[in-house]
Amino acid sequence: MHIHAYEKLWLALSIVLILALIGTVTYGAVGPGVAMVADSQSTIDPAALDEDERFSEPRVEQVGENEYEAYVVARQFGFQPDPIVVPANSTVTFYVTSADVIHGFEVVGTSANTMVVPGEVSEITVETDEPTEYGIVCNEYCGAGHHVMQGKLHVVSQSQFENRGGDSA
Amino acid sequence: MSTALESERTFVDKFPDEARVVRAAFLSSFFALFLGAVFGIIQTLHRTDVARIIPSTDYYTVLTAHGVFMVISFTIFFLVGLFTWAITRSLDRPLLNIKITWTWYGLMATGMTLTGVSILAGFVDSIDMSADVLYTFYAPLQAHPLFYAGLVVFIVGTWIAGADWFRTFLAWRRDHPDERIPLQTFMVLTTMTMWYIASSAVAASVLLFLLPWSLGFIDQVNPTLTRTLFWFFGHPVVYFWLMPAYMLWYTVLPKIAGGRLFSDPLARVVFVLFVLLSTPVGIHHQYLDPGIAEGFKFISMTNTMFLLLPSLLTAFTVVASVEYGARKNGGTGLLGWLTHLPWRKPEFTGMMLAGLMFAAGGFSGMVNAGMNINYLIHNTLWVPGHFHLTVGTAVALTMMAGTYWLWPQISNKPIYSSQIGLFQVVLWFIGMALMSNAMHAQGLLGVPRRTAEPEYSGFDYPTMFGGFEELNIQIAIGGTLLFVSTILFLGNLVLTMGNPTASGLAETLPTPVSGPEDAPQVLDNLRLWVSIALTLVVLAYALPLAAIINRGGLLGPGVGTYPVWLAPLFDALADAAAPLLGAVTDASAALVEVGR
Incomplete structure (x- = not known):
């Protein structure tokens, strides 16, 4: 097959670009350790969340030194708990599930972003830094009230977190 | 009439029956x-809070209508018209049976009418029917059964259309056993091959799950399964939109530029690559889905990146063909040749601007494809910003520009006004530059897509590249320009239809610089490409689908009531995966041999 010399060069550069792009993703996975939302959690009955140990009472729990887990339920049209209160400078793993349809869970302005599918539990781990407040939005269309589905993430100081009162949220 | 007979004959002179189908x-x-x-402008002004003429709860009816009418009806009806023209023209023979042709057109029109009615009924409270499920119709959100039924009828229509073209090709083949497949026919056949593979999944999803579920025969479906089957179809469908544009760029644009296609063989390679790679990538739309293993996402990501190759090759060949035309017409210098091009013709400028925007869309697409960066922009306004460059401009603007060239060929009527046409295509470019750029920027701020009111209470979006409000104004102005551009296009066409017929409008397409004789014979071996494509699809999808069904059952997690008669099928599927790996090794070995 006849291929012009410039075209061969273009083809070679294209393949280099493609390999480089695959390289960046691979680096992101093995270097900084960006893990994808995946199938690490087993499935769950979306109709029986009130019988589930984690999701019957959506809450934030301390599970280790500076390690926390947040169990979050998305349903038409809000998130529980709301606000989600987590301590600053800690590692927080979110477990998010849906009680009804497909939702999204996005902490605005951060890379904490996942689909929320009924029957599945999305697991994402983030590092918090200084105390601040973030908005949480549902970023997948979930019905006529989709645009009111929002929540808050409060990152508070360790002392504030410990004194947040009887309320487990 | 005597002058018309003396001059060269147009498509409609030679094939009046087919031309009628193309026009329809x-x-x-x-x-x-x-x-x-219309739904686009309502939506743009609503979202940006410039003018809210509907309640926000109706926004999603508008959004569903905009999506379905634009990316299913507008694009695919254009495709079947263009492909009917291309097959007939390039084989230089009529379709086998025009009644079959009208049958598939009728099925498509009926199906789309049913689906359209089910969507629009959502505006009328007194009718108990709605389909506010958006173009992706993710379960458990449920539409009226008519929505799904209409889609199936529409898709069956496209299948018969493909069969019509294949049969016409086979009839031609019997008369021309040793000739190379004409390039345009080759493009039609490869595109339809891809379409059969891709649309089978969505048809299965609708017929096995969504339609019975919407009719109440089954209680629930597995949302991850129907979603995955949607994206099995949902990514290749973007190439189904794009291939008509590619056909125009490869076969018509060089002619308008005054030149010839640079390389026929590379055009064939590009279309073969789309057959092979466009389907085993759909999981890249599900990077952030729970319930799908990271490894499957990684495989999909790799395939997606390689799918850049045919588009990068196209960029080279199309620009080279245009440059060839410019230099032939006296253009010189490193960039000076650009001044020797027919920029006053809307069909030329429209396609060139569409190509330019496609390059920009390609770059934002690389970000989407980058699995880990995707966290930043997934389901934000960045994504519609991206696809308004690709399907919304590369495809839509090329189709409009192509119409300025093609309509006289299929009607013998000259375009009413080339000046309006030129103004219209440039206006589209400016409008889209504003709207799409601002959508990308808002996406980076975290502004979600698919929402009636992106202004939330109690928090502000972070500020970069101008604030949320400023970007909203750009989106609103851009969307308004796009609406005006569309109306100008349609008005120009309506006035064209009122023109008296004229003679001397015939245009022929020149042969490529490097013709099909330079293309290895294996490129025309469609059976080989189909088998490799199917193997790749099975490799990319058999295990993920088996895993999804294994996790959640056929009808969703937590029920486990899927019919037992299907259980042996999944065992068989798992058993089949191993020999398939062997098959693909054999196939690639065979390919290497044929290549020698």
Whole structure:
């Protein structure tokens, strides 16, 4: 097959670009350790969340030194708990599930972003830094009230977190 | 009439029956474009809070209508018109049986009418029917059964259309056993091959799950399964939109530029690559889905990146062909040749601007494809910003520009006004530059897509590249310009249809610089490409689908009531995976041999 010399060069550069792009993703996975939302959690009955140990009472729990887990339920049209209160400078793993349809869970302005599918539990781990407040939005269309589905993430100081009162949220 | 007989004959002179089909398909396409544009402007002004003439709860009916009418009706009706023209023209023979042709057109029109009615009924409270499920119709959100039924009828229509073209090709083959497949026919056949593979999954999803579920025969479905089957179809469908544009760029644009296609063989390679790679990538739309293993996402990501190759090759060949034309017409210098091009012709400028925007869309697409960066922009306004460059401009603007060239060929009527045409295509470019750029920027701020009111209470979006409000204004102005551009296009076409017929409008397509004789024979071996494509699809999808069904059952997690007669099938599927790996090794070995 006849291929012009410039075209061969273009083809070679294209393949280099493609390999480089695959390289960046691979680096992101093995270097900084960006893990994808995946199938690490087993499935769950979306109709029986009130019988589930984690999701019957959506809450934030301390599970280790500076390690926390947040169990979050998305349903038409809000998130529980709301606000989600987590301590600053800690590692927080979110477990998010849906009680009804497909939702999204996005902490605005951060890379904490996942689909929320009924029957599945999305697991994402983030590092918090200084105390601040973030908005949480549902970023997948979930019905006529989709645009009111929002929540808050409060990152508070360790002392504030410990004194947040009887309320487990 | 005597002058018409003396001059060269147009497509409609030679094939009046086929030309009527092409015109009917184009008019259906442009009717959908009109509806899509009306819903587009309502949506743009609502979202940006410039003018809210509907309640926000109706926004999603508007959004569903905009999506379905634009990316299903507008694009696909144009495709079937263009492909009917291309097959007939390049084989230089009529379709086998025009009644079959009208049958598939009728099925498509009926199906789309049913689906359209089910969507629009959502505006009328007194009718107990709605389909506010958006173009992706993710379960458990449920539409009226008519929505799904209409889609199936529409898709069956496209299948018969493909069969019509294949049969016509086979008839030609019997008369020309040793000739190379003409390039345009090759493009039609490869594109339809891809379409059969891709649309089978969505048809299965609708027929096995969504339609019975919406009729109440089954209680629930597995949302991850129906979603995955949607994206099995949902990514290749973007190439189904794009291939008509590619056909025009490869075979018509060089002619308008005054030159010839640079390389026929590379055009064939590009279309073969799309057959092979466009389907085993759909999981890249599900990077952030729970319930799908990271490894499957990684495989999909790799395939997606390689799918850049045919588009990068196209960029080279198309620009080279245009440059060839410019230099032939006296253009010189490193960039000076650009001044020797027919920029006053809307068909040329429209396609060139569409190509330019496609390059930009390609770069934002690389970000989407980058699995880990995707966290930042997934389901934000960045994504519609991206696809308004690709399907919304590369495809839509090329189709409009192509119409300026093609309509006289299928009707013997000259375009009413080239000046309006030129103004219209440039206006589209400016409008889209504003709207799409601001959408990308808002996406980076975290502004979600698919929402009636992106201004939330109690928090502000972070500020970069101008604030949320400023970007909203750009989106609103851009969307308004796009609406005006669409109306100008449609108005120009309506006035064209009122023109008296003229003679001397015939245009022929020149042969490529490097012709099909330079292309290895294996490129025309469609059976080989189909088998490799199917193998790749099985490799990319068999295990993920088996895993999804294994996790959640056929009808969703937590029920486990899927019919037992299917259980042996999944065991068989798992058993089949191992020999398939062997098959692909054999196939690639065979390919290497054929290549020698």
